[in-house]
Amino acid sequence: MDHAADALRTDLMTLTRHVLNEQSKHPEARGDLTILLNHIVLGCKFVCSAVNKAGLAHLIGLAGETNVQGEEQKKLDVLSNQVFVKALTSSGRTNVLVSEEDEEAIFVPEKLRGRYCVVFDPLDGSSNIDCGVSIGTIFGIYMLEAGKAGTVDDLLKAGTSMVAAGYCMYGSSCTLVLSTGEDVNGFTLDPSLGEFILTHPHIRIPEKGKIYSVNEGNAKNWDEPTTKFVEKAKFPEDGSSPRSLRYIGSMVADVHRTLLYGGIFMYPADKKSPNGKLRVLYEVFPMSFLVEKAGGQAFTGKQRALELVPKKIHERSPIFLGSYDDVEEVKELYKQYGA
Numbered sequence: 001m002d003h004a005a006d007a008l009r010t011d012l013m014t015l016t017r018h019v020l021n022e023q024s025k026h027p028e029a030r031g032d033l034t035i036l037l038n039h040i041v042l043g044c045k046f047v048c049s050a051v052n053k054a055g056l057a058h059l060i061g062l063a064g065e066t067n068v069q070g071e072e073q074k075k076l077d078v079l080s081n082q083v084f085v086k087a088l089t090s091s092g093r094t095n096v097l098v099s100e101e102d103e104e105a106i107f108v109p110e111k112l113r114g115r116y117c118v119v120f121d122p123l124d125g126s127s128n129i130d131c132g133v134s135i136g137t138i139f140g141i142y143m144l145e146a147g148k149a150g151t152v153d154d155l156l157k158a159g160t161s162m163v164a165a166g167y168c169m170y171g172s173s174c175t176l177v178l179s180t181g182e183d184v185n186g187f188t189l190d191p192s193l194g195e196f197i198l199t200h201p202h203i204r205i206p207e208k209g210k211i212y213s214v215n216e217g218n219a220k221n222w223d224e225p226t227t228k229f230v231e232k233a234k235f236p237e238d239g240s241s242p243r244s245l246r247y248i249g250s251m252v253a254d255v256h257r258t259l260l261y262g263g264i265f266m267y268p269a270d271k272k273s274p275n276g277k278l279r280v281l282y283e284v285f286p287m288s289f290l291v292e293k294a295g296g297q298a299f300t301g302k303q304r305a306l307e308l309v310p311k312k313i314h315e316r317s318p319i320f321l322g323s324y325d326d327v328e329e330v331k332e333l334y335k336q337y338g339a
């Protein structure tokens with residue numbers, strides 16, 4: 001038997017094939033989610049190619065506009081948003097869209113309308129664009145009843161109602177991490193083939209980590225549980241080695257490392273930002289979904305992150321996510337010291 005050829009047949013899995021395999025587990029499925037995911041993947045490939053060329057093509061610069069968060073938009077933010085709105089709308093499978101870059105929700109015209117709602121951050125970590133550090137796209141998917149014209153209320157629901165979530169990281173390689181509700185799998189883009197290949201099957205986050213990830217520049221404004229956690233990470237009381245600090249400042253990259261190596265990523269509340277910085281719908285929920293599916297936990301300082309019910313589409317929340325034991329420690333500290 002030709003073992004090499006056999007290994008190739010069984011081990012080489014493209015993202016397209018993987019999504020079709022997932023679909024086949026649901027005999028009633030009509031392939032709508034598969035088509036939608038294909039369009040998201042197309043958007044990711046497009047943005048990846050733009051990110052790779054950005055420095056060369058003088059694409060980077062100010063677009064002369066500000067987004068709904070009051071931040072200056074880079075051209076790449078604008079371009080990524082346009083790419084995803086087009087990719088999602090033209091899939092013919094979406095209904096209501098919420099993007100970080102658009103103040104209002106987008107309602108897909110009736111002739112293109114499908115049953116999925118998508119929330120997304122088209123370009124996450126935008127302060128890192130100019131220095132070539134990893135950035136990404138984050139998305140979460142909800143399903144409506146068939147034939148229904150969605151409203152914003154269909155998205156103001158607990159994160160537990162998402163049916164799929166993922167992110168694509170534009171870094172030293174382009175990596176897409178996806179969960180359609182069971183396990184979490186990572187795919188790396190082979191740029192010459194133009195295919196995402198399964199490189200990280202069944203991602204499981206280590207139960208306990210040795211890394212903590214937080215913007216320590218905000219430390220003077222933190223609440224007591226966050227301060228205590230970081231103090232213990234640096235000066236362990238049990239004589240163990242201190243944990244390492246890693247903070248990239250792109251949520252996608254910081255969460256990706258946390259998923260693979262373990263540890264905790266946090267963007268806590270502080271005196272200046274009592275709701276933290278990260279947005280519930282298209283940052284906190286999709287990442288919490290992936291971390292939970294990989295065996296970790298996600299906590300807001302008050303509750304399980306996915307049980308939060310947002311009141312506004314651009315709402316923010318504090319977040320602590322990562323290895324099960326590390327998040328458990330944070331939960332204990334909130335019990336002990338309160339917020």
Ligand SMILES: O=P(O)(O)OC[C@H]1O[C@](O)(COP(=O)(O)O)[C@@H](O)[C@@H]1O
Pocket residue numbers: 100121123124125126127215249250251252267277
């Ligand atoms: O610079 P800070 O305050 O540490 O914030 C970093 C966080 O802000 C973000 O860049 C916000 O995302 P956007 O770039 O999509 O606005 C996250 O990716 C990151 O975790």
Ligand SMILES: [Mg+2]
Pocket residue numbers: 121123124125251283
């Ligand atoms: Mg973001």
Ligand SMILES: [Mg+2]
Pocket residue numbers: 100121122123124125126
């Ligand atoms: Mg963004």
